[in-house]
Amino acid sequence: MTDRPLSSREPRPALPELPYDAWSDTLDTLHLFAQIVGKVKLAATHPQNHWWNVTLSVDPRGLTTRRLYANGIFFDIAFDFIDHRLVVRTDRGETRTFALDGGVSVAAFDRSLHETLAGLGVDVPLLEHPFGIPHLDTPFPEDTEHAAYQREYVERYWRALGWSADVFQEFMGWFTGKASPVHVFWHSFDLATTRFSGKRAAPRADADPVTAEAYTHEVVSFGWWPGDPEVRRPAYYSYTAPQPEGLAEQPLSPPQATWVNDGGMAVLPYEAVRTDEDPRTTLLAFLQTAFEAGSRAAHWPAEELTSNWCPTSDQLRALARAGLHVR
Structure with a gap:
């Protein structure tokens, strides 16, 4: 451990x-x-x-x-x-x-x-x-309109992306079930990784081919995106699909993490992580508590899906508490 x-x-x-x-x-x-x-x-x-x-x-x-x-x-x-x-x-x-x-x-x-x-x-x-x-x-x-390229901000994006990917990689090592790589989807331009329960999900009504293939099984997904016109700030996120009842009633850490989209998505502002005295612990706390929220609400056999590298139960509880120190 x-x-x-x-x-x-x-x-x-x-x-x-x-x-x-x-x-x-x-x-x-x-x-x-x-x-x-x-x-x-x-x-x-x-x-x-x-x-x-x-x-x-x-x-x-x-x-x-x-x-x-x-x-x-x-x-x-x-x-x-x-x-x-x-x-x-x-x-x-x-x-x-x-x-x-x-x-x-x-x-x-x-x-x-x-x-x-x-x-x-x-x-x-x-x-x-x-x-x-x-x-x-x-x-x-x-498209001759889009030609802006500020080196400084591309480099900032890359540093935030690379650090976040490393934390995601550590977190995914705690899971022994089927899991995706830590990768970037160019569709929405988000860093993402996904854990699977192993169970098939009911087909989504009227789903397009991309969505239908993406959600064939039960998942808890995690990610980071740099922002878009609808969410005008970088943030970390997690969602469970299919969305189980009572998901938004589950606790999250740190306090800046909230449930949005009618309780379907957990969100933690990047700024809360960036300015914290221990960003890695804070982000790990968010990822772990978001997973516990989804897996608990969806009745996953979470303990059967932990790897040899997963922290102990006591350590995970301490991790969730550690996320409470965010300024």
Whole structure:
């Protein structure tokens, strides 16, 4: 067993401020860039359950597709948020890059990526339109409006994303049931990970194919998103699907965590974590209490799904109490 949740082993991280309104134009541009790369991954990977084949992964310099395949060639695509370039590599030893900043519009990014892929022999056809972003609906080749790219805020986003992914990775190690990777869905541009009870869920009435595949089984999901026009601040979240009765009556830690959307989602502002004296413990407390809320309300055999790395019951109770120190 580990005592890490009760005694952080890392120096207090310098988590950056990330006010949505200060960089929303850059965020929209970056989101659209990620959708284009994500659609390449959709076209160049084998399908996997719950759409896990389409997601992006956090790496030491940004985001990566990991391995893709087209025309007999393995390749990958990475966003390098240190040098602010897009990088494409193949198994033939070739590497091509182009800049992300300097006024690159979505249309220019789309064109440059296809030209780069074609030059390497791995281009694939795409549905050249944003998916599921109500306020962004211009086809990629026509979008010359979105070209904002503030290096400072992209780097802030990346630091917050990378740190959050590491905490999520620790938390997911406490679970021995079926679980997703810690990954980024380019649909809503959120960092996410999911635990499964192992039971099938009733089919959702009139669900679209994406939703139907995502929710074939009972889940408790967790994530972090940088904000959008509806939720204009970065925040951590958790939800249980199907939503069980009494979910919103379950306690959460720390006190800044609340139930929203008629009790269907637990939310903790990123700012509450960023400014805390022990951000890791505070975030772990939120993730654990949100899981306990969902698994308890949905009657999961939670104790049967704990791994050898999961803290003891006493440690978990102490973890929940530790989340109460948030300023």
